[in-house]
Amino acid sequence: MNTPTDRHATTAVPIHPLLATRHSTRAFAPGVDLSDAQAAALLEAARWAPSAGNTQPWRFLLARRDTGEFKRVLDCLNPGNRDWASHASALLVAVRTDANAKGPLSHAMYDLGQAMAHLTFQAAAEGLTVRQMGGFDAAALAAEFDLAAPLVPTTVAAIGVAGDPAALPESVAGPDRAARVRLAVDELLIRP
Numbered sequence: 412m413n414t415p416t417d418r419h420a421t422t423a424v425p426i427h428p429l430l431a432t433r434h435s436t437r438a439f440a441p442g443v444d445l446s447d448a449q450a451a452a453l454l455e456a457a458r459w460a461p462s463a464g465n466t467q468p469w470r471f472l473l474a475r476r477d478t479g480e481f482k483r484v485l486d487c488l489n490p491g492n493r494d495w496a497s498h499a500s501a502l503l504v505a506v507r508t509d510a511n512a513k514g515p516l517s518h519a520m521y522d523l524g525q526a527m528a529h530l531t532f533q534a535a536a537e538g539l540t541v542r543q544m545g546g547f548d549a550a551a552l553a554a555e556f557d558l559a560a561p562l563v564p565t566t567v568a569a570i571g572v573a574g575d576p577a578a579l580p581e582s583v584a585g586p587d588r589a590a591r592v593r594l595a596v597d598e599l600l601i602r603p
């Protein structure tokens with residue numbers, strides 16, 4: 412049994428260690444760069460995700476720490492995300508494209524989520540953590556980087572090496588110190 416502050420999942424049956432140990436933290440080890448090899452591996456993992464009709468409706472804007480792009484993405488985050496995310500090694504804007512030359516892509520959001528799941532597990536394999544965010548101003552971010560329809564910034568992910576949650580300010584520390592919980596599989600199953 413894991414303790415409440417152990418970030419690993421307490422699973423009902425064994426699952427792959429990469430899945431059981433993955434978690435999103437708001438605490439990042441400061442001053443750590445994302446290497447070119449890590450960035451390449453994350454994007455390659457996303458690239459090989461499945462998608463409806465192999466339409467691959469995902470695009471990414473990778474902003475590394477200590478760059479102008481990083482600051483521009485950071486400024487579009489909600490205030491509650493901005494402080495902790497400023498310590499990440501990189502901010503990745505996950506963008507979906509809602510249409511291609513053949514017409515609308517109705518599963519674009521779903522497919523982008525799959526690509527991000529792939530990226531997240533590759534990150535775990537690289538010893539990195541990823542915290543995805545819906546808390547940002549999508550219109551401001553689209554304007555800042557000239558992302559016009561059908562491109563839609565959908566999430567921003569903070570990527571880096573997990574830091575010490577004890578170092579987080581009280582205002583954001585709660586979820587990073589509380590036990591990680593999930594609905595039971597029984598509650599997920601729809602039994603006709």
Ligand SMILES: Cc1cc2nc3c(=O)[nH]c(=O)nc-3n(C[C@H](O)[C@H](O)[C@H](O)COP(=O)(O)O)c2cc1C
Nearest residue numbers: 433434435436437492542543544545546547566591
């Ligand atoms: C689409 C999406 C949006 C999220 N938005 C935020 C956010 O704005 N701020 C934040 O701190 N965490 C955010 N999260 C992180 C979730 O709160 C976190 O994944 C969830 O609590 C489960 O924790 P775990 O990833 O450690 O299992 C988001 C996650 C996802 C997938």
